[in-house]
Amino acid sequence: MLEFRLAQLCTKIRLTGPCRLRRFLFQWEKGFVGLEQFIVPLAKGDGREAAAGRSQVLLKLTSCAKPAGSRYLFNPCGAIMYEKNQRPPVALKHSVVVRVTHWITAISFVGLLVSGIAILLAHPRLYWGETGAVGTDSLIDLPLPFVLTGQSGWGRYLHFLSAWVTLLTGLVYVLSGLLTEHFRKDLLPAKVDLSLRSVVHAISNHLHLRRPGGDESLQYNVLQRLTYLSVVFVLFPLMIWTGLAMSPAITSVVPMLVTLLGGQQSARTIHFFAAGALVLFLVVHIAMVCLAGFRSRVGAMIRGNAAVRKEHA
Amino acid sequence: MSDQLTRRKLITSGLAVAAGVSGLAVARRFADRYALIPPDYGGIFGVGETLTYASQRLLMSYHSLAREFDRGQISKVIPVNGPPPDNDAYQRLRAGDFRDWRLGVDGLVARPSSFSLADLKRFPSRTQITHQACEEGWSFIAEWTGVPLSYILNFVGVSSQAKYVVFFPFDQSWDSLDMPDAWHPQTLLAYGMNGEDLPVPHGAPVRLRVARQLGYKSVKYLARITVTDALKNIGKGWGSYSPEVGYSWYAGI
Numbered sequence: 207m208l209e210f211r212l213a214q215l216c217t218k219i220r221l222t223g224p225c226r227l228r229r230f231l232f233q234w235e236k237g238f239v240g241l242e243q244f245i246v247p248l249a250k251g252d253g254r255e256a257a258a259g260r261s262q263v264l265l266k267l268t269s270c271a272k273p274a275g276s277r278y279l280f281n282p283c284g285a286i287m288y289e290k291n292q293r294p295p296v297a298l299k300h301s302v303v304v305r306v307t308h309w310i311t312a313i314s315f316v317g318l319l320v321s322g323i324a325i326l327l328a329h330p331r332l333y334w335g336e337t338g339a340v341g342t343d344s345l346i347d348l349p350l351p352f353v354l355t356g357q358s359g360w361g362r363y364l365h366f367l368s369a370w371v372t373l374l375t376g377l378v379y380v381l382s383g384l385l386t387e388h389f390r391k392d393l394l395p396a397k398v399d400l401s402l403r404s405v406v407h408a409i410s411n412h413l414h415l416r417r418p419g420g421d422e423s424l425q426y427n428v429l430q431r432l433t434y435l436s437v438v439f440v441l442f443p444l445m446i447w448t449g450l451a452m453s454p455a456i457t458s459v460v461p462m463l464v465t466l467l468g469g470q471q472s473a474r475t476i477h478f479f480a481a482g483a484l485v486l487f488l489v490v491h492i493a494m495v496c497l498a499g500f501r502s503r504v505g506a507m508i509r510g511n512a513a514v515r516k517e518h519a
Numbered sequence: 520m521s522d523q524l525t526r527r528k529l530i531t532s533g534l535a536v537a538a539g540v541s542g543l544a545v546a547r548r549f550a551d552r553y554a555l556i557p558p559d560y561g562g563i564f565g566v567g568e569t570l571t572y573a574s575q576r577l578l579m580s581y582h583s584l585a586r587e588f589d590r591g592q593i594s595k596v597i598p599v600n601g602p603p604p605d606n607d608a609y610q611r612l613r614a615g616d617f618r619d620w621r622l623g624v625d626g627l628v629a630r631p632s633s634f635s636l637a638d639l640k641r642f643p644s645r646t647q648i649t650h651q652a653c654e655e656g657w658s659f660i661a662e663w664t665g666v667p668l669s670y671i672l673n674f675v676g677v678s679s680q681a682k683y684v685v686f687f688p689f690d691q692s693w694d695s696l697d698m699p700d701a702w703h704p705q706t707l708l709a710y711g712m713n714g715e716d717l718p719v720p721h722g723a724p725v726r727l728r729v730a731r732q733l734g735y736k737s738v739k740y741l742a743r744i745t746v747t748d749a750l751k752n753i754g755k756g757w758g759s760y761s762p763e764v765g766y767s768w769y770a771g772i
Contacts, residue, residue, distance in 0.1 A: 458579065
């Protein structure tokens with residue numbers, strides 16, 4: 207796997223921006239073209255690039271017949287190639303499936319959160335193990351009032367309805383993400399980005415609120431990739447697992463769901479903390495959207511197109 | 520990548536819509552046939568209830584048993600929600616140590632009967648140590664002794680048209696079970712708790728125990744049981760008192 211900064215390549219095509227080359231097959235907006243590749247190691251002592259351990263790769267198109275209607279080239283890992291004298295392209299678009307499932311999940315997550323709080327307030331204490339009640343040792347007494355006025359009734363109805371919407375939407379999203387290789391292409395971090403230096407760099411960029419410019423802004427950075435993957439493949443599955451582990455009907459069929467967690471009350475406690483992690487994600491997510499430009503980011507998630515030089519939140 | 524409507528997309532979406540519509544129609548017939556629609560299926564929340572109930576009924580076999588525990592795991596603290604019924608009928612029976620108490624069983628049965636506490640204790644019994652969670656969030660483990668409801672249902676001869684068993688207690692909290700939970704081996708008419716007679720706060724003389732659902736389905740202070748093929752004429756027709764006060768009929772969660 208190579209990370210490289212591409213310079214002028216041929217008279218027609220210019221590549222810029224850091225780019226990870228996985229397949230030597232680049233794509234026009236419509237249709238594929240093959241590429242020949244030349245790897246030219248950087249000369250020793252060539253300043254910044256060499257220090258960063260980068261190699262230079264020169265690409266030459268073997269066939270650059272432009273399919274009718276195409277405007278620019280981009281490769282499967284998101285790096286942009288565009289014709290000289292053309293404006294930097296709008297490239298990384300949110301697909302229809304991503305946009306629709308994003309907003310359905312946003313609404314159903316609010317439903318889950320509000321109803322989850324209504325349910326929690328009926329007994330705002332957390333325990334570990336199988337059992338727990340007023341009068342037994344608790345793990346945490348949340349500084350919240352006991353609300354015993356039947357708010358958990360609508361809370362439970364809304365919670366399970368929202369859970370179904372979230373689950374079914376999530377299945378569509380995950381299946382589509384696997385089929386279209388959205389996860390592999392856009393979210394799976396490259397090995398080179400998982401180095402300590404690279405992660406620290408990304409964290410420092412975030413802490414200094416440094417926005418990536420140009421083409422760098424056209425793909426997700428390593429922190430975004432890791433965060434989104436954790437939310438989709440760790441936190442949501444954990445919520446579903448711990449939720450099912452609280453069901454006496456489900457655990458009569460699959461007792462391991464609850465025994466592996468250490469008991470029904472442990473499942474409830476983990477459910478609470480995983481929900482807390484998702485709320486933390488939501489807060490940071492919205493904060494980043496605001497920092498990156500609320501209108502453009504929300505617009506991109508509605509209409510699909512992403513303006514260049516804006517961070518993808 | 521392109522949002523344009525292509526022929527392939529048109530054909531795909533057309534097929535998807537057709538499959539969706541026929542799928543829904545088939546699902547509806549299937550759900551009716553296999554009793555996968557809960558009595559509180561109405562309204563927007565009913566969609567979630569129906570999905571939960573139907574998927575759990577398809578997933579569970581009649582004999583998937585709730586977890587059972589060791590004596591050592593029995594909880595020392597077992598909270599109680601709500602006082603016993605304060606009506607005269609119950610208080611009189613309680614004063615007489617429930618010697619005059621009778622459990623009537625009627626409806627779609629071959630031999631409508633009524634049982635005294637002594638009758639129930641003479642029948643084969645089952646003792647189980649199970650976990651019970653309250654919908655509020657707390658939970659406990661206790662040992663329950665009683666006669667399996669399935670024994671009583673066989674005793675009175677349940678009609679093949681039966682779809683629900685309805686439980687009327689001495690207070691207003693009536694409830695009902697579908698046949699899978701009514702016939703379930705862990706569903707008891709319990710008269711004993713932790714090795715002693717069932718205490719009044721826990722539902723004396725006899726309470727229902729439904730091991731695969733939340734605590735509120737285990738009706739206390741039983742007075743009468745009716746076997747029926749429809750719930751629409753009982754209460755508001757939503758299957759139990761719970762939906763009338765905002766809680767779902769099915770509580771296997």
